[in-house]
Amino acid sequence: MLGLILIALVVVVAIVGPWLAPYTPNDQSAMLSFAAHGAPSWAHPFGTDRNGYDVLTRVIYGAPTALAVGLGAMLVASLIGILVGGVAGYLGGLADELLMRLTEFFLVIPVFVMILAVVRLFGVVVVGTWLESVPFLNLSTIVLLLGIFGWPPIARLARAEFLRLKGMDFVEAARCIGAQPRDILFRHILPNALPSLAVVIALGIGGAILAESMISFLGFGDPKAISWGQLLYFNYQVLRVSPWAVLAPGTAIFITVLGFNLLADGLSDAFNPRLKQ
């Protein structure tokens, strides 16, 4: 329940952000009046950071970025994961063996460090090409990579679920009335597998948001996007001078990740009442 409240908070902030934020996100006017590094006050509830930005405004504008990263990455990961896991579980045999070996293979790729390297190298290579004009290129790259490397846990669970469900009577019945394999897979089995998959996907959303904020914290984020990790990156060196500029986005990340973790917990309790007792 708490998880839902926290997520709702983030979603609402993301939607009404532009009306909620006291300043525009690119307002650096505090620099002009020597008010950068300003402590929290009535004019700047979360203070100002080293670049003269209003921290509260930047934190608010970071919410849609975080949600887009989490949902985007998990959308890609779910598509691949459900397709791979579903086909493996449904077909069985050699296809299952091969697809699961592929999954195991993706599980040992050091995702985080690979993404760092790819984002940095890609950033150098695109300079001067048409790709440079793509909006939020860096952020899209990060989201895509998080999705492409994030599907193995979903595939493993999807396989187990499809394997369990394909022997059930209602699937047998669908097959008897001559339903196409595609319909059996996606219209009969998938909806019944979704509850379990939702748990992993909720965890994955939190994980993707955390990963993006760490990538940005290390300085490999998208300079054009406003993200919590980037706020940390800009202000971490002056932690001693203006801790609020680090603590505010840090708390935002914490709240969001905690929200999705609690949601996953709640979902798993709701779908497996047997475990609760």
Next chain:
Amino acid sequence: MGILRYLVRRLLFSVVLVLGVSAIIFFLLNAIGNPVDVLMADNPGITDESLAAVKAYYHLDASVGHRYLIWLGNIARLNFGTSITTNQPVGFMLLSFGAETLKLQIPAIILALLLSIGFAAVAAMRQYTRLDFGVMSAALLGHSLPGFLLGILLILIFAYWLGIFPSYGAYSTRNPLLGSYLADGLWHMVLPLTMLTIFNTATLTLLLRANLVDVLRQDFIMAARASGLPERRVVFHHALRNAIIPVLTYLGILFGLMLATAPVTETVFTWPGAGALYLAAIQSLDYPVIMSETLVITVMLVGFTLLTDLAYVLIDPRIRLD
């Protein structure tokens, strides 16, 4: 299937995994740009001679596939190449920086395991009491608190506000604590070690307590209790042994990811370890270091997964070998 045959098969599959990932690392990084083009893009002033020298060094006249084989051959002979930025052998750099990382990570995992056994046992013995609820809430909070945020909080409180511990680095540049380099090194380890230990302990406690609660409900525990053993002995001797088996997987992952999670930890604490080395290598486009370290991380992950499988087989004879 015999245990030996099982092990050989797992070993062979591990080798295949490492080879596959090495191909991905090589082709992905080289597909983005070959080392010289990328360097050129970042250093416009490079002279033609140095360019030719660098190209010859990387065998850039050869095809990508050929270059991959050359690279693999060198790695197989433990020749990791020479760093572009420092001109030192990469193998040596990985060893010296890696030691600084492992010095934090290994004690953090061992400490966390010991602490979490204590916490989980207490929570499971007093199931659904206020104590259990408190321990589990703290664990869930610690598990959700991003590691780097925890590190930042520790630095703010203990280094900046209280001034007890140093906020960055592994050693003092001058005036070591108490005039001893050992004491000084340990002093610097306190905060990063605390951060890693808290983070690991939280997750391990969650896992262990869930398993313990499950195990404590089983018949053999009832039998042990019925035979009149004290509760402490039942939990620590009979239940824990079974509850810890599923946790081995997570322990294996923790050990396997020791270098992979280092960049964040070492940025927070400005720690001169393998993670900092990797970040510096990415910044300066130091291909030999990037590729070697990524491969070493993969080998560690695969190696510890293999060890975990082995441990399962040795500990739990019920596991089917297939």
